Amino acid sequence: MLRAAIALADERGVEALTMRRLATELGVEAMSLYHYVAKKDDVLDGVVDVLASEINDAVAEIDVPTAGAAWQSAARQRILTARQVMLRHPWAPRVFATRTVMSPATILYHDRLVGLMRDGGFSYDLAHRAMHALGSRSLGFTQEMFDPGGSMPAEADPEVLLGDFATMVPNLVGMLVDAQAHVDPESRLGWCDDQAEFEFGLDLILDGLERLVSR
Amino acid sequence: MLRAAIALADERGVEALTMRRLATELGVEAMSLYHYVAKKDDVLDGVVDVLASEINDAVAEIDVPTAGAAWQSAARQRILTARQVMLRHPWAPRVFATRTVMSPATILYHDRLVGLMRDGGFSYDLAHRAMHALGSRSLGFTQEMFDPGGSMPAEADPEVLLGDFATMVPNLVGMLVDAQAHVDPESRLGWCDDQAEFEFGLDLILDGLERLVSR
DNA sequence: ACCTGAACACCGTTCAAGT
DNA sequence: ACCTGAACACCGTTCAAGT
Numbered sequence: 446m447l448r449a450a451i452a453l454a455d456e457r458g459v460e461a462l463t464m465r466r467l468a469t470e471l472g473v474e475a476m477s478l479y480h481y482v483a484k485k486d487d488v489l490d491g492v493v494d495v496l497a498s499e500i501n502d503a504v505a506e507i508d509v510p511t512a513g514a515a516w517q518s519a520a521r522q523r524i525l526t527a528r529q530v531m532l533r534h535p536w537a538p539r540v541f542a543t544r545t546v547m548s549p550a551t552i553l554y555h556d557r558l559v560g561l562m563r564d565g566g567f568s569y570d571l572a573h574r575a576m577h578a579l580g581s582r583s584l585g586f587t588q589e590m591f592d593p594g595g596s597m598p599a600e601a602d603p604e605v606l607l608g609d610f611a612t613m614v615p616n617l618v619g620m621l622v623d624a625q626a627h628v629d630p631e632s633r634l635g636w637c638d639d640q641a642e643f644e645f646g647l648d649l650i651l652d653g654l655e656r657l658v659s660r
Numbered sequence: 661m662l663r664a665a666i667a668l669a670d671e672r673g674v675e676a677l678t679m680r681r682l683a684t685e686l687g688v689e690a691m692s693l694y695h696y697v698a699k700k701d702d703v704l705d706g707v708v709d710v711l712a713s714e715i716n717d718a719v720a721e722i723d724v725p726t727a728g729a730a731w732q733s734a735a736r737q738r739i740l741t742a743r744q745v746m747l748r749h750p751w752a753p754r755v756f757a758t759r760t761v762m763s764p765a766t767i768l769y770h771d772r773l774v775g776l777m778r779d780g781g782f783s784y785d786l787a788h789r790a791m792h793a794l795g796s797r798s799l800g801f802t803q804e805m806f807d808p809g810g811s812m813p814a815e816a817d818p819e820v821l822l823g824d825f826a827t828m829v830p831n832l833v834g835m836l837v838d839a840q841a842h843v844d845p846e847s848r849l850g851w852c853d854d855q856a857e858f859e860f861g862l863d864l865i866l867d868g869l870e871r872l873v874s875r
Numbered sequence: 876a877c878c879t880g881a882a883c884a885c886c887g888t889t890c891a892a893g894t
Numbered sequence: 895a896c897c898t899g900a901a902c903a904c905c906g907t908t909c910a911a912g913t
Binding site: 563650652 | 756757768775778783784788791795830858
């Protein structure tokens, strides 16, 4: 059932993931699903858990040292592996964002990540702060507010377009022109968020943490 | 109308923000709203824009130097000001997360933030990467995956609870025990995300950027 | 234990009609 | 230009009933 839900979201988007449609996809009447779950939220919780399990499985295959300074590249590899799983389900970040309780598999994932940092010499307190600093990045995605290569100029409000765009937002326009080089329409997760940008932000945080732990 | 929508979400939650309810709140029939907007998404886009304008207004009052190394504290102050606005509307992050096009006011906000970094000596390329690294943090909120002080142990799955919790996730349990000190039930935005944690992550990124720009 | 059909309360949205 | 009423297609969910 959860597998079917994920397949449905993959093929036709999250908004197509409805109890009625999921039921017909399973060759069953809509209300039969309520024998296995109490409410739709349970399905979404389950979907998140399956995805997190997929990540845990992928991450479990990684066998690298974690002690001392090695924690950093180990964490990096783990998070980028998680990201690969998430990239296969571009709708997943939005579902993760709506969950209020953390799924068992997600808890497990973060426990291991904290463990890895402990191996690297982190105090519990620093590991705690590190988790907050990473936020959703620990699972391989970010919530972007800003899409410089994307739809910005095209969809801008008339008010902004009537006044000269370049005068209203000169810095963004300058950046757009300058950034023309590395626009990559592939491999985005949510907004503009290609692999290089993700890794830049991730490394910024990991480097900062390493500096703190080795001081 | 947008003001009414925000008030409604503030008082009764985003899920209560429905076209029909918004209409009755305005003392009008539900379908009258469709003379001002084409679809509900337009309302949400508008709500986001009003919030971003509120942030722009608040930020405009800040008058601090931005040249050279001063960029960092100026950016910090701006982002924490944005956060104060967001904290008044705890449902807002989720709405921001669902928008696919960036509102004019949000564009403006980011343009000024890029401008500030330019004052600080950033290349367009570094400013671009900085925006990605910050992600939604630039507007004062984060997408947290992890709630150590919150509902985690209480809501854990039977499977995890039956096996000894401390054996399943020893690192999180250790962290929870250790972290008992700084649990703050107030001032959370979304998941567990208090002011100190937000500032820690923010400074980690800003410090990393400063190091890059001053190398 | 598992599934169904009919029904309820609620959505967003269309459309033809009113002033 | 602005508002309305009735209606449509679609939700999630309840409930009593079937096997």
